[in-house]
Amino acid sequence: MRTAHTVLVIGSGPAGLSCAAELHARGIDATVVERGGQIGAAWSGRYDALRFNTCRRNSALPGAPFPRHFGQFPTRDQYVDYLQTYAGRHHVAVEFGVDVQRLDPVPEGGWGVTTNAGLRKARHVVVATGIFNQPALPDWAAGDRFAGRVVHAAQYRNADPFYGERVLVAGAGSSGLEIAYELSRSGCREVLLAVRTPPNILLREVGGLPFDLPMPLFLRLPARLVDKMLLVVQRGIIGDLSDFGFSKPPEGPIAGLKRRGAGTAIVDRQVIDAIRDRSLRVVAAVDRLQSDGAVLADGTTVRVDTVVAATGYRTGLDAMVSHLGVLEQRGMPRDGRGGEVLPGLRFVGYVYRPGLTRFVGTLARRVADDIAAQLAAPSRVIAEGRDLARVVPQAPDGCSHRAWRRSP
Numbered sequence: 001m002r003t004a005h006t007v008l009v010i011g012s013g014p015a016g017l018s019c020a021a022e023l024h025a026r027g028i029d030a031t032v033v034e035r036g037g038q039i040g041a042a043w044s045g046r047y048d049a050l051r052f053n054t055c056r057r058n059s060a061l062p063g064a065p066f067p068r069h070f071g072q073f074p075t076r077d078q079y080v081d082y083l084q085t086y087a088g089r090h091h092v093a094v095e096f097g098v099d100v101q102r103l104d105p106v107p108e109g110g111w112g113v114t115t116n117a118g119l120r121k122a123r124h125v126v127v128a129t130g131i132f133n134q135p136a137l138p139d140w141a142a143g144d145r146f147a148g149r150v151v152h153a154a155q156y157r158n159a160d161p162f163y164g165e166r167v168l169v170a171g172a173g174s175s176g177l178e179i180a181y182e183l184s185r186s187g188c189r190e191v192l193l194a195v196r197t198p199p200n201i202l203l204r205e206v207g208g209l210p211f212d213l214p215m216p217l218f219l220r221l222p223a224r225l226v227d228k229m230l231l232v233v234q235r236g237i238i239g240d241l242s243d244f245g246f247s248k249p250p251e252g253p254i255a256g257l258k259r260r261g262a263g264t265a266i267v268d269r270q271v272i273d274a275i276r277d278r279s280l281r282v283v284a285a286v287d288r289l290q291s292d293g294a295v296l297a298d299g300t301t302v303r304v305d306t307v308v309a310a311t312g313y314r315t316g317l318d319a320m321v322s323h324l325g326v327l328e329q330r331g332m333p334r335d336g337r338g339g340e341v342l343p344g345l346r347f348v349g350y351v352y353r354p355g356l357t358r359f360v361g362t363l364a365r366r367v368a369d370d371i372a373a374q375l376a377a378p379s380r381v382i383a384e385g386r387d388l389a390r391v392v393p394q395a396p397d398g399c400s401h402r403a404w405r406r407s408p
Contacts, residue, residue, distance in 0.1 A: 005031045007371060008113060008122035012039045012094045015349030015360040016128035017083060018061050019338075021090035022368035028375065030126075033098035033115070040083040042130055043076060048158045049182055050076040053174055053266035054355045055210035061086060061361035072210050103127075103321055103345065110344055124344045124371050127317070127333075128360075131350055134316030138170075138286075141309055146289040153179060153310040159186030165305040168294055170194040170286050172246075174265045176310030177201075181271045183308075184280045192302060194294070196285035198246050199265040200253040201238050201272070202230070211266075215354050218254060227252025244275050245282025257352055315350065338367040344374075 007023055009016045012034035023030040034041060052059055052073045056066035059074070064086050070078045087094065102114040103125060113120040135152040153175050159182050167188050169180040172195040184191040203211055218226045230253050242248070249256070249263060256263020274280040284296040286307075293303040315331040326334055326341045335341050336350025348367055349360040 003118075003120040005029070005120065005122040006375070007031070007124045007126065008033065008111075008120065009126045009128060010100050011128035011130060012036075012083070012087070013042060013128060013130050013349070014061060014083065014357040015130070015364065016126070017087050017090075017092055018361045018364035019126050019128060019348055019367050020092045021086070022364045023371065024091060026368055026372045028368070028372060030092075031122075032092060032094045033100060034094050034096050035099040037096050038080075038084075039087050039094055040080045042133065043083070044080045045154065046076055047153070047156050047175070047179060048076070049178065050175075051204075052079070053204065054212045054215065057210070058212055058215060058355040059357050061357060062365070064089075064361075073204060100320060102319065103324065105342070122344075124374070125346070126338075126367060127321070127345070127347045128349050129316065131315055131332075131352070132313035134314045136312045136314045137309055138311055140286055140288045141307070141311075143289075145291060146293075146307070147291045148293075148305045148307065150289070150307045150309060153308060154313070156308055159183050159188065162306055163187040164189055166190045166192075166293075166303060167306045167308060168192045168194055168283075168286070168302060168304040169308045169310055170196075171310030171312070172197075172199050172265060172282075173310060173312070174267060176308075177265050177267050177271050179308055179310060180280050181267075181274050184274050190304075191280055192304065193245075193280055193282050194284065194286050194296065195245060195282055196297070197263070198249045199263055200230070200234060200249045200256070201241070201246070201265050201267060202234060202253065203237060203272075204266055204268055206233075206237060212354055219353060223252065223254040223258060226254045230254070238272060241272075241275060244278070246275075257354070317347075321345075338363045338370070340370070 006028060007030040009020050009030055009032045012032055016032055020030040020032045038044060055072045056070055056074055060066045066074055066082060074082065099116040100113055101116065104112045106112045106121065110121055110123040111125045113122055113125065135154040137152060141150050156179055162183055163186065165188055167183050169176050169191065172193060176193065180191055180193045205211060251263060253264040275282065283302065284298040287295050287297045293301060294307065295301050317327060317331050317333065321327065324342060328334055333341060333347035333350050336347050338346050338348045340346055346367055348363050349356065351359065353359060
C-alpha cells in the first residue's frame with residue numbers, strides 16, 4: 001500500500017468537506033480526495049445561471065451561514081466560493097486529481113483503495129461523491145444518425161454557442177426548464193421543450209418570500225397532506241398549463257421527491273411567462289432521433305440543430321463498489337445517511353431531499369461521532385476486518401474481487 005490513512009473521504013462537495021471538518025474537530029486525521037481540479041468541482045462545472053432552488057436559510061452547512069450579500073438563492077459561483085472558504089476555515093486539505101476506481105476490504109482490517117495514482121489503504125472510508133455524479137443519457141441519444149449535436153445539461157454553460165439555432169431541450173426538471181428559458185431569450189430561432197413526465201411546477205419566491213421556508217416542516221408531515229396543500233397553491237399561483245403542453249403530474253411534489261428524487265421543477269415566474277407566450281414551446285417526449293431532428297412520442301417530427309438532454313444523473317458508484325453488494329436500485333447505497341454499510345465503509349449525502357447541503361452537515365456530525373467511537377476501540381475494527389476478509393475471497397494482489405456476504 002503506497003499511502004495509509006486513518007479516514008479517507010472521497011469527494012469535496014458539502015458532504016465530504018463537512019465530514020472531514022467534523023473529524024478534524026475531534027482530533028481525527030481525515031484526507032479528502034477529489035477527482036476534479038478544485039473544491040466543489042461538480043458544482044463549478046454546471047451552467048452559468050445555476051442558482052439554488054432552496055433559500056440560503058435552509059441550505060447552509062451547520063455553523064456556517066451563507067453571507068447575506070449572496071441574496072436569497074446562492075448562485076453557482078457563490079456556492080463554490082462558500083465551499084472553498086469553509087474548507088479553509090476548518091483546515092480541510094484536499095488532494096486534487098485523485099480518481100477512486102475501486103474499494104476492497106483487506107485482511108488486517110480497513111480498505112484497499114484503488115486510484116488512478118496507485119493503491120492506498122484506509123481504516124475508514126467515507127464516500128461522498130454525490131447523487132448527481134455521472135450524466136445519464138437515454139437510449140435515443142446514442143448513435144450517429146442525428147446530423148446535429150447532442151449535449152447533456154452537464155456540458156451546457158450558456159446560450160452563446162446556440163445563437164440562431166433550433167434547439168430541443170429534453171427533460172422538464174428545474175435545469176431543463178431554466179436552460180430552455182435561457183435559450184428562448186438568447187437569440188435561438190426556436191426552442192422546444194420535450195416533456196415525458198409532467199412535473200409539479202413551483203416558484204422560488206411567492207410574495208417576495210422563499211417558497212421553501214416551511215420545507216423542513218413539510219418533510220415531517222405526511223406526504224399526502226402536504227401534496228394536497230401544495231396542489232391548491234400550485235393551481236392558485238401557476239394556474240392551469242394543460243393548454244400549453246403540461247398535463248397533470250402523476251404524483252405530488254413530496255411523494256415524488258421521496259419515491260424517486262424527481263417530479264418537481266422549481267423556477268422563476270419568467271419561465272411560466274415564456275411557456276404561456278409560447279416563446280418556449282412544449283412538445284411530446286423524444287422517441288428517437290433522425291438525421292435532421294427528432295421523432296416525438298406522439299408521432300410528430302421536429303427539425304432541430306441541437307438537442308440538450310436535461311435527463312438527469314446517476315451516482316456513478318457501480319464501478320467503485322457494485323462488487324460489494326452495497327447498492328440498491330438506481331445505484332443508490334443501502335444507507336446514504338452515513339450508517340456503516342460494511343465495517344469501516346459509509347456513504348453520506350445519497351438522499352433525495354431539498355436543502356441537501358444543510359442536511360448532510362447534520363449527518364457529518366453523526367458520522368464523526370461514530371468513527372471516533374470506533375477508533376477509541378480498535379480491537380473491534382481489527383476483529384471485523386478479519387471477519388470481513390474471511391468471507392470475501394481475495395485476489396492475488398490482496399484486494400477482493402467478489403461481492404461481500406455476511407456469514408450466517
